[in-house]
Amino acid sequence: MRNISQGYRAAATAKAVKAAGIEVKAVAGHIGAEITGVDLADDLDDAVVAAIRAALLRWKVVFFREQRLDHAGHVAFARRFGSPVVLPRRGSVSPPDVPEVETTADRLELPGRYGMESSEWLHRRNHTLLRRWHSDKSNHLDPPAGTILRAETVPPYGGDTTWSSLVAAYEGLSMPVRAFVDGLRAEHRLGVGYQPRPGDDAYVRHLLEHQVATAHPLVRVHPDTKERLLFINGYYVEQIIGLSRQESQAIVDMLLEQAVRPEYTVRFRWDSGSVAFWDNRATIHLAPRDTSHLDFPRIMHRVILAGEVPVGPDGKPSESLTGSEPGRW
């Protein structure tokens, strides 16, 4: 059932798209649209930027195919939509001369950084299916507003990414549960579900020394669309503040199941040259694991856009618990 604001948004998107001469085709019922008729490496007109932005706000993640962006072009495109974040610490695979671009294969270096083989690292971080869903860096006080991920080399088959709409998830809750979660806050932190090594564990030391944790509203009001959304993900959230651990576990599991119901999701098949641009405030995503046993190279580059401090329905902003301050990465 469409409500008035959805009807208005659809009309606004259609108007912007018509003005820009691009085509936006929805991929799934609640989330995801593919945009054609635009070369992201061009110097884009303001009307095209406005149409992409309108489609992003309406569909939460937008896809482009057969693009020819290089690192500089990727950053230039991102700048039309916000401020690319310069991460202080990237791995050796990321391009050293373009600090806004992070190459995701960097993460293969993480186990070695903590003195582990990859298999042990995966075993200790062996998140349940629900806990692998995340929004990027939601443990920060001002999590990224958006992420633009570009595929350079992808497996010949498999390796799809899935996103879910947290707005649809919130709107799908019953009214009494909405009223209950509207007033709650949750702790977002690094290392949820990690199984420490007996004795010395370099990752546990890292967590103690460099923990970044924030109390965010469990229901967030989107700064642009003013939609309410269920601001939760399994990767960073274990504890709802003020509840017992037992209560928290049951409610977090229930809300995570709600957040990833298949009807709220969209799945994207990558090709070399594909670009996905998602609203990191209104979505969570699941990275693929189906080809990890096949040894295919997968080289993806991402640029994240700076975000704002979330605000709940009561108008109150998130609060840092430890190590988090605006603009600190």
Ligand SMILES: [Fe+2]
């Ligand atoms: Fe991610």
